[in-house]
Amino acid sequence: xxxxxxxxxxxxxxxxxxxxxxxxxxxxxxxxxxxxxxxxxxxxxxxxxxxxxxxxxxxxxxxxxxxxxxxxxxxxxxxxxxxxxxxxxxxxxxxxxxxxxxxxxxxxxxxxxxxxxxxxxxxxxxxxxxxxxxxxxxxxxxxxxxxxxxxxxxxxxxxxxxxxxxxxxxxxxxxxxxxxxxxxxxxxxxxxxxxxxxxxxxxxxxxxxxxxxxxxxxxxxxxxxxxxxxxxxxxxxxxxxxxxxxxxxxxxxxxxxxxxxxxxxxxxxxxxxxxxx
Amino acid sequence: xxxxxxxxxxxxxxxxxxxxxxxxxxxxxxxxxxxxxxxxxxxxxxxxxxxxxxxxxxxxxxxxxxxxxxxxxxxxxxxxxxxxxxxxxxxxxxxxxxxxxxxxxxxxxxx
Numbered sequence: 001x002x003x004x005x006x007x008x009x010x011x012x013x014x015x016x017x018x019x020x021x022x023x024x025x026x027x028x029x030x031x032x033x034x035x036x037x038x039x040x041x042x043x044x045x046x047x048x049x050x051x052x053x054x055x056x057x058x059x060x061x062x063x064x065x066x067x068x069x070x071x072x073x074x075x076x077x078x079x080x081x082x083x084x085x086x087x088x089x090x091x092x093x094x095x096x097x098x099x100x101x102x103x104x105x106x107x108x109x110x111x112x113x114x115x116x117x118x119x120x121x122x123x124x125x126x127x128x129x130x131x132x133x134x135x136x137x138x139x140x141x142x143x144x145x146x147x148x149x150x151x152x153x154x155x156x157x158x159x160x161x162x163x164x165x166x167x168x169x170x171x172x173x174x175x176x177x178x179x180x181x182x183x184x185x186x187x188x189x190x191x192x193x194x195x196x197x198x199x200x201x202x203x204x205x206x207x208x209x210x211x212x213x214x215x216x217x218x219x220x221x222x223x224x225x226x227x228x229x230x231x232x233x234x235x236x237x238x239x240x241x242x243x244x245x246x247x248x249x250x251x252x253x254x255x256x257x258x259x260x261x262x263x264x265x266x267x268x269x270x271x272x273x274x275x276x277x
Numbered sequence: 278x279x280x281x282x283x284x285x286x287x288x289x290x291x292x293x294x295x296x297x298x299x300x301x302x303x304x305x306x307x308x309x310x311x312x313x314x315x316x317x318x319x320x321x322x323x324x325x326x327x328x329x330x331x332x333x334x335x336x337x338x339x340x341x342x343x344x345x346x347x348x349x350x351x352x353x354x355x356x357x358x359x360x361x362x363x364x365x366x367x368x369x370x371x372x373x374x375x376x377x378x379x380x381x382x383x384x385x386x387x388x
Contacts, residue, residue, distance in 0.1 A: 018350060021382075057337035062288050063281060081292055086344045121292070149337060151371065190336025192358045192374045195381030231336075231371040260381050 003170040004045040005178035006246040007038055007270040008209070008239045009133075011054060012184060013124035014262040016088045016131060021261045034254030034268040035132035038180075041270060042133060047178035049097055049140045050133070051104070051166070052126050053242060054182045055148035055235045059123035067115035068154040069162055071108065072143035073101035079122025087124055089131050094122060097140040100175060104142060107169035112162050129182045146241065148183070148234040156218045159237040163244025170245070181242035183235030184264040186228065193230070195260035201228050202257065202265040205236060210250045210269065212243050232264065246271030280333050280369050283317045287334060291341040326353060327360020333369030354380070 014021075015031075022028040042050065059081040061067060077094045084091045098118070108114050120143055122130070130137065146162070147153060154162075170177040185205050186198035208216040217240050225233040243250075250271035257265045286308070289296045299307040308318055320328040324346050329339055343353040358378045367373035 021350075058288050058335065059292065062285070064285070082341060083344055086341075149335065188375070190340045191372050192354055192361070192378050193376040193381060194354055196376060197381075226371070227375075230375070234371075263382075 002173055002175060002177055003167060004047050004176045005042050006242055006273060008181040008242050009038060009129050010184060010264050010267045011125045011128050011182035012189060012262050012264040013087055013128060015128050017086055018261050022259060024258060027256060027258055031254060031266045037253060038268050039133045042178045045178055046176050048175045049100055049142060049177055051142045051144060051177060051179040052182060053144045053179060053238045054125035055238050056123050056125045056145050057149055059121050063150050066147055066150050068147050069112060070115040070117050070145045071101055071105045072096060072120040073098050073105060073116045074118050074120060077120050077122055079127040081121040081123050089127055092137060094137050095140045101142050103173050104169040107172045108165040112165045125182055129180060146237045148237050153234055156220060156240060159240045160218060160244040163241035167245035179242060179245055181238040183238040184232045186230055187232035187264040188230035189232050189263040194263045197257040197265045198229055199257035206252055206255060209239055209243055210252050212249045217243060248272055279312055279314060282311045282313055283332060284334055284338055286311050286321060287338045287342045291338060326356035328364055330357040330360045331364040331367055333367060335370055336372040
């Protein structure tokens with residue numbers, strides 16, 4: 001009963017770092033406003049901690065020791081690891097809750113062999129969303145990573161199973177928990193094709209996600225995703241995990257493919273937990 | 278070919294201020310501590326973004342090295358394109374240029 005909010009949003013570094021290069025500034029403000037609605041919904045849910053399921057980019061994990069899944073377990077974190085001027089987010093400490101992380105991790109471990117980390121530097125995958133969702137950085141965060149960068153990657157059905165385990169863990173603790181999945185859908189970031197977005201593919205994926213259609217969400221191969229949605233498309237794992245945790249359909253609150261300087265189709269959505277209550 | 282080691286240098290450099298200091302103070306000494314072939318070493322010695330891209334360095338690592346070198350975003354994208362023109366297609370990894378090398382952000386660039 002303690003999962004009080006579940007949603008997804010985009011996390012690309014350009015969202016803050018290249019904000020000044022946006023051509024359609026009104027559309028940028030619409031996107032930021034959608035983030036702010038998400039912030040208000042998280043606050044209104046009474047959440048006492050925010051679990052951020054992200055796909056990091058070699059801030060903490062490298063091919064010397066790459067976990068498929070990892071949960072942060074510290075009382076504070078630091079970030080951004082990127083140059084603050086490049087990301088346009090000031091470096092700071094972000095509160096955590098090691099005890100809550102421990103209890104969540106123990107429960108998850110009943111079904112998923114998750115790794116844990118008592119030290120974690122946030123990169124844009126977590127801190128860009130936090131910049132909008134907890135702008136005062138005053139809500140304890142539990143960072144969770146799914147490896148979407150260094151293949152071999154966890155298969156999609158395992159991402160679903162992880163989301164189910166995360167839900168059981170949230171329901172097993174007395175705290176009110178919000179969870180947000182961050183990532184991109186189709187995108188080709190940090191390649192010469194940066195800014196390319198397959199809107200049709202994105203909208204089809206988001207339709208499957210908002211219907212919370214498990215079979216349809218797991219009906220992708222990495223080869224297809226790479227061809228249609230780029231290497232950035234591998235990050236659908238984070239959104240799929242949140243769908244599994246939410247168990248209910250959702251509402252797409254914002255999507256646009258028309259902010260290419262952000263190098264991602266900009267997305268904000270929630271799952272309608274209240275409707276199931 | 279030791280893409281792992283090549284990426285390791287940049288991974289460490291991206292996150293470790295002490296390594297950044299070593300890079301600036303004595304780059305050869307820093308590179309000596311990694312098992313790199315001549316081409317990889319040259320790419321790092323010259324800060325050759327195009328060659329590093331073609332060698333297969335993951336873009337999420339390479340873009341921060343480019344920022345560390347003070348390279349602006351659009352110049353960074355162009356350096357990858359020029360790398361392909363000069364050295365051929367990306368040889369490894371998941372960050373290959375799958376399109377025609379066209380810019381998808383021209384409008385912003387022209388501002």
